[in-house]
Amino acid sequence: MRDLLVSVRDIAEFEQAIAAKVQIIDFKEPNHGALAAVDPLVWHRASAIVVAWGGALMHPIGKLRSKHSLLSAALGESEDYGKIIDQLPQTFRFAKVGPSGIDCPKRLARLWRDAHHRLACRNAAAELVPVAYADHQLAGCVAPERIFQLAAELGFKRCLIDTFEKNGAGSLDLLSFDRFVRLQRIAEAANMKWSLAGSMRLESVDLLNSVGIHPDCFAVRGDVCDPDSKIGRRGKLNAARLKAWVEKVGLLSSPIQLG
Ligand SMILES: O=C[C@H](O)COP(=O)(O)O
Numbered sequence: 001m002r003d004l005l006v007s008v009r010d011i012a013e014f015e016q017a018i019a020a021k022v023q024i025i026d027f028k029e030p031n032h033g034a035l036a037a038v039d040p041l042v043w044h045r046a047s048a049i050v051v052a053w054g055g056a057l058m059h060p061i062g063k064l065r066s067k068h069s070l071l072s073a074a075l076g077e078s079e080d081y082g083k084i085i086d087q088l089p090q091t092f093r094f095a096k097v098g099p100s101g102i103d104c105p106k107r108l109a110r111l112w113r114d115a116h117h118r119l120a121c122r123n124a125a126a127e128l129v130p131v132a133y134a135d136h137q138l139a140g141c142v143a144p145e146r147i148f149q150l151a152a153e154l155g156f157k158r159c160l161i162d163t164f165e166k167n168g169a170g171s172l173d174l175l176s177f178d179r180f181v182r183l184q185r186i187a188e189a190a191n192m193k194w195s196l197a198g199s200m201r202l203e204s205v206d207l208l209n210s211v212g213i214h215p216d217c218f219a220v221r222g223d224v225c226d227p228d229s230k231i232g233r234r235g236k237l238n239a240a241r242l243k244a245w246v247e248k249v250g251l252l253s254s255p256i257q258l259g
Contacts, residue, residue: 022242077097196215
C-alpha cells in the first residue's frame with residue numbers, strides 16, 4: 001500500500017485535497033521554506049471541520065469524502081517548532097521538524113526527543129516524523145543515510161526525505177539511485193516506512209518503480225500546483241494534477257501494477 005501526501009496551505013486547499021481523496025494532508029506554508037508551518041489557526045479550523053464531520057474526513061453533504069485522510073503538520077526547523085508545537089490539535093496524526101543547522105547526530109536525537117516528548121504530552125496520537133534533506137550540505141545538517149539510521153535506531157516508524165532549498169533541484173537530482181536504494185534498505189531493515197519528497201514529478205514515479213525504489217509514500221507540492229504558474233509550488237493547487245497523482249499512487253498500490 002502506497003500513500004500520497006499533499007502539502008496544503010489553507011482550508012480551501014485542504015478541501016480540494018479531501019475532494020481528490022489524498023491520503024495524507026500536510027499543512028505547510030510554501031512561501032516560507034521547505035517545512036514552514038501555517039498559522040496554527042488554520043490547524044484549528046481544519047481540526048474543527050474534522051470534528052464536525054465526526055472524526056472522519058467526510059463532508060456532511062457527502063460530496064467531499066475521504067475516510068482515510070490523515071492530518072499532518074510541518075512545524076518548521078529546530079528554531080521554530082518550540083513556539084507552536086503545543087498548539088497542535090489532537091486530530092493531527094503526524095508532525096515534522098526540519099533538521100537544518102544540526103550537523104551532529106546527538107543534537108538531532110535531542111531535538112527529536114524534545115519534539116516527541118512535547119507532542120506526547122499534549123497529543124498522544126501525533127507521531128513525529130524525522131526529516132532528512134537531500135541537499136544536507138546546503139541545509140548544514142547530517143547526511144540522509146545517517147538520519148535514516150538514527151531514526152531507525154531510535155525506533156521511529158517513519159522517515160521522510162525532502163529538499164531544504166526549493167530552487168528547482170529535486171531529491172532525484174541530488175542523490176543517486178544507489179543512495180536511495182541504501183536509504184530504502186535502512187528503512188526496510190528497521191521496518192520503518194519512508195516517504196520521498198523534493199520536487200517530485202509524476203513522470204519519475206514509474207522510473208523509480210522500474211529501478212526497484214519503492215517509497216511507502218510520495219510527498220508533493222510543486223507538481224500538484226498549476227503547471228502554468230510562474231511561482232511553482234507557491235501557486236495554487238490544480239485539480240487535474242491532484243487527480244493524476246492520486247491515480248498514479250493508487251495504481252502502484254493495486255495488486256496488479258500497470259506500466
Ligand atoms: O512534504 C512535501 C513537500 O511539500 C514537497 O514539496 P515539493 O514537491 O514542492 O518539493
